[in-house]
Amino acid sequence: MKNFGVIKGLLKKSILLSVVSLQLVGCQTFKDKVVYAPAGDVMQNLAKEHTVPYMLGTEDLAVSCAMSEALSPLLMAFGRVTSNPDQLGVMMGLSAGACEEQRAWDNELRYLRAMRDLRPDEAEDALITQKRHLVNAAKRQFSAYNHLVNYYGEPGGECPDLDDEFDQFIWMAGMLSGLQALNNEIQSTTGIGVPKNIASKVERGTSCIDDDLWWGVPMAMKAAVWAMLPGALPQGENAWERLETAQAKGEDARVRLPNVMYAMAAFTNGKDELVKDIIRRHADQVKKHPANPEYALIDTTATLQLQALSDRLWTENTGHRTPVGGLGTFWDDKKESNVEVMELDDLL
């Protein structure tokens, strides 16, 4: 009976303690831990195991971009109640950044048309609008890069454990975001705080993943940095040869993303004829060999990025973008026809 009294006393105390602590922690914490956190875990796993692979297998970049813009706040908010969804944050930032890049491109073309038509006010307005979109793109891509850093640590030092293919894919996507953020910040001529050493860090970080497994993209990123950052090229290396090898790897895998890095490096270095050749070859390959179905979205992204470059060249020279079905052709191509021509002299 004495024991019973002790137990009763303890029970009383613990009930009192529970009531007090419940009041202290409040109802919100209960909801966070019991309701939202598991839901968040489910959402994160669903996104990781199904949504991302599903989207990668589709071809509609506009849908993926709209999804990222719309769902980012919902998915990222789960970071308040459960582990931070950093890996998803990388994908969301990269993809949502692409939406803003697309808008920036349209304004670049508007700028070019206005300059051709001698309308400087319109051109200036287009440039300002373009820069606003580039700033947004850079911010989104930089946030993607920061999610990468949160989850795996800063690229450029020791390689993190990239156990499975998903980790490696996110590592590559995060570094790509970093490079894009830096590039877009520079294009916008507005400082938003993207560290200027991302390029050097990414150059080293690409060595953490297998080049053959990832369609030559790691080497293409590395070599693009060599071609674009002064003094980055190691002795005995040739950035252009490496980019060509990466191009071939992308073609073999039918995920032709290395072509984008190759074309960007060529464009930055003023090699316009090489840019045209890369676009021609890409368009030809895409016609002949359909994309790897697992990564169709990435192959489409590469095509759209090259189309943007092609549009820039077309608009500068003709006033309009690449004609429908005309990717891989250029305004100054010599038209050759194999069809025989009839003699007209006796009809004239």
Added chain:
Amino acid sequence: MKLLKNIKALSVAAAVSASAVSGVAQADMMKRSFCVWDPVGANGPLFNVMKSAKPSAMKWGIDLELKAYTDEKIAAEDFKAGQCDSVLLTGTRAREFNKFTGSLEAMGGIPGNEEMKMILQTLTQPKAAKLMKSGEYEVAGILPAGAIYLYIRDRNIDTVEELQGKKVATLDYDQASMTMVRHVGASVVGASTANFAGKFNNGSVDVAYAPAVAYTPLELYKGLGENGGIFDFSLAQMNFQIIARIDRFPEGYGQKVRDYTATRYEEAYKLVADAEAEIKKEYWMRPSQENLEGYSKMLQEVRIALRDEGVYDAKALRLMRKVRCKKNPTNSECAEKRE
């Protein structure tokens, strides 16, 4: 019906006058090339800033065609050969086209941003136009790029005397830098803007000099490591200059571009301030006041020697001395007036 006729007549008149205006604009528009040195190329920061100037130039009747150069030497050569109507170069490279503006990067000539701003503002005035012209060239704008600092791999070297025998990555096309390095008894290791950072980071030189904007992108902190430091003393104020061939542009173009450039100063200074903020605080080495005065004196001697050799322009040195004395009138040089 009458109203309809009037509207028709009006719209025809509007269409005719619009086409006439655009016809005139088309005929008046001059197509001119602008070769821009940017170490990154067509996607680089300088190229993009210059691209923003194209609509303004168009309003003045110039359709500027921009071409990116990653090699500054080739940009200067192409400009000299007449392949570019205008060019963007560093102040030091610009010296061969205008000795006056090319001397604004003179060592120790401009101690800080405030003095630099005063000089830029002074030179934007229309009456300064005469100084901007030299032979067939005109400097159509100067953009500030911040102070040049000394980066040292071993922070124990904290006085100029200790630089003796040390290897310094030196821009070998710049006679002033070569003279300076030899003056302090250090040894010259020829370098370019593309390779000096690599030499510093891998230890093949002990010392390098660069503006703060180079610190993060070229990872100069790697060469500084645990033991290095940055001397908190402005060796010179780096700048970029737009140079135009006078006969290729209409009268007044230079002044218009200089006025436009002046609207971009704050933007340029923000870039410099952001870059300086990225430097780790522990790297800064603060020389004593006494040492600072000594260095200023030493640089003054070198400047005067280089002026007498014909490297630096006397008028530019005088303007810089006046600006320094405006800020610190009690400096002994203000009474001596040797520059």
